[in-house]
Amino acid sequence: MPLSPDDFRQPLAHAAAHASEWLESLPDRPIGPRESIGDLERAFSGELPEHPCDPTDVVDELSALAQPGLMAIGSGRFFGWVMGGTLPAALASDWLVSAWDQNAGLRYATPAAAAIEEQAGRWIVDLLGLPAESAVGFTTGGTMANFVGLAAGRGAALEAAGWNVNRDGLTGAPRITVLAGAEVHSSVELALRYLGLGAPTVVAADDQGRIVPQALAAALAAATGPIIVALQAGNLHSGAFDPVGECIRIAHERGAWVHVDGAFGLWAAASPRWQTELEGLELADSWATDAHKTLNVPYDCGVAIVARAGAAHSAFSVHTSYLIRDDAGAADPLDTVPELSRRARGIPVWAALRSLGVRGTVSMVEGLAHSARALAAGLAELPGVEILNDVVFTQISVSFGSDERTRLITQAVIEGGAVWMSGSSWAGRDVLRISVSNWTTDATEVAASVEAVARAIAQVGPPR
Numbered sequence: 001m002p003l004s005p006d007d008f009r010q011p012l013a014h015a016a017a018h019a020s021e022w023l024e025s026l027p028d029r030p031i032g033p034r035e036s037i038g039d040l041e042r043a044f045s046g047e048l049p050e051h052p053c054d055p056t057d058v059v060d061e062l063s064a065l066a067q068p069g070l071m072a073i074g075s076g077r078f079f080g081w082v083m084g085g086t087l088p089a090a091l092a093s094d095w096l097v098s099a100w101d102q103n104a105g106l107r108y109a110t111p112a113a114a115a116i117e118e119q120a121g122r123w124i125v126d127l128l129g130l131p132a133e134s135a136v137g138f139t140t141g142g143t144m145a146n147f148v149g150l151a152a153g154r155g156a157a158l159e160a161a162g163w164n165v166n167r168d169g170l171t172g173a174p175r176i177t178v179l180a181g182a183e184v185h186s187s188v189e190l191a192l193r194y195l196g197l198g199a200p201t202v203v204a205a206d207d208q209g210r211i212v213p214q215a216l217a218a219a220l221a222a223a224t225g226p227i228i229v230a231l232q233a234g235n236l237h238s239g240a241f242d243p244v245g246e247c248i249r250i251a252h253e254r255g256a257w258v259h260v261d262g263a264f265g266l267w268a269a270a271s272p273r274w275q276t277e278l279e280g281l282e283l284a285d286s287w288a289t290d291a292h293k294t295l296n297v298p299y300d301c302g303v304a305i306v307a308r309a310g311a312a313h314s315a316f317s318v319h320t321s322y323l324i325r326d327d328a329g330a331a332d333p334l335d336t337v338p339e340l341s342r343r344a345r346g347i348p349v350w351a352a353l354r355s356l357g358v359r360g361t362v363s364m365v366e367g368l369a370h371s372a373r374a375l376a377a378g379l380a381e382l383p384g385v386e387i388l389n390d391v392v393f394t395q396i397s398v399s400f401g402s403d404e405r406t407r408l409i410t411q412a413v414i415e416g417g418a419v420w421m422s423g424s425s426w427a428g429r430d431v432l433r434i435s436v437s438n439w440t441t442d443a444t445e446v447a448a449s450v451e452a453v454a455r456a457i458a459q460v461g462p463p464r
Helices: 005-025 037-043 055-069 088-100 111-128 142-160 186-194 213-222 244-253 265-270 309-316 346-380 403-416 443-460
Strands: 135-139 177-181 201-203 227-232 257-261 286-290 302-306 395-399 422-426 429-435
Touching: 005 055, 037 055, 088 346, 111 135, 111 265, 111 302, 111 346, 135 142, 135 309, 142 186, 142 227, 142 257, 142 286, 142 302, 142 309, 177 213, 201 213, 213 227, 213 244, 227 244, 244 257, 265 286, 265 346, 302 309, 346 395, 346 443, 403 422, 403 429, 403 443
Parallel strands: 177 201, 177 227, 227 257, 257 286
Antiparallel strands: 135 302, 286 302, 395 429, 422 429
8 A cells, every 4th residue: 555645644633632732731630540440441442443443533542542541740740750751852852753763773774863862872971971982872761771781790790700791691600799778779679680690789878878888898898709889879769879989989999890870860960069979970880860750851761871882882782694784883772772673762862952951951950959849848847747858859758757647648649639749668667759850840830739738638637
């Protein structure tokens, strides 16, 4: 069947209309889904039709059926988990990525996608003050970005011990000791499992979740064989940063590879405001972050950065006759990530950074932290509220007294619909955890969010 522009024009026009309607509803709509998974399963149930359907009708049906089950993650009052909104240039460019439909693995085959992603990578390392020669790869998210950095570290650590993991595998290899703070994120633990390295040896952390350098030094002294140290830039509950400079120096003296999990907090390095906390960050060996968090590009987009590009290429490079390499001999995008086939997810990163510029990026990062401080200050004035962490970046952990009362108020906040904040547990207590990640969160959204929590407190009533 010959391709006609009309085959796409009407479906795309309707999709754009539905998308615009959705985006326009975000400032006022309830945050949570209005229908349950059971409702949605029934709505989408039924046999596959025998005959083709008009594509425009399919788009209209999809929008109508899905909308009641959508979470308003793009709202400035969504604070659940660590999920950013979407900048206009990033969203629009993501539509182009889908329309262009490039498999962004090879410079020779898809040079536009490769060139755009290479420039986006250069901008990122420049913004964050990381080594200019670093390899940058675009992954699905923080888990796989951590996987890339830790895989490069696994190969380098074993190579230094005289073992070629690519040729010989892990059976019989020297055991790698992985050291991480007591509040290491589960994505790091998951990546270590994928890599066959097992659970990390946890090192003591302070009351804000920061790894204790003296405890790390002691653990390094007790370890034998190859070592990887996993540090954190942005604790899930407190937002706190490990003392990276001191820890990297201690680890490198022992010959360890140092990886930094900075899923949302690595972007703080773009601003001089956190220069002291992140001093020495650039001396690590690898870093992981998410662009779909603090940078506010569409899902999904992780960023893996490895200082020694050869270590990343050794872990992921593929050579086969049907993959045609660029004559220049430069590394291909597929040499730095686990996927041979993927969408060009770095293009929205380029668009976001191009639209913001340096000053806009710094302003957005600082603005998120400012909104978090304002939100914490407003909540602290409510009766029975205790802010449990030092609000140093974008995370807030709140207690309302007993664990039971905290759970009840958390549920009331979610059911109220005006905001979405997630329940969690931290430092042995149940908490309401708030993550400020959306570029649209402003003073108005902060005030509305404080009011929503106040209503939930009044609904639950005073402590019994």
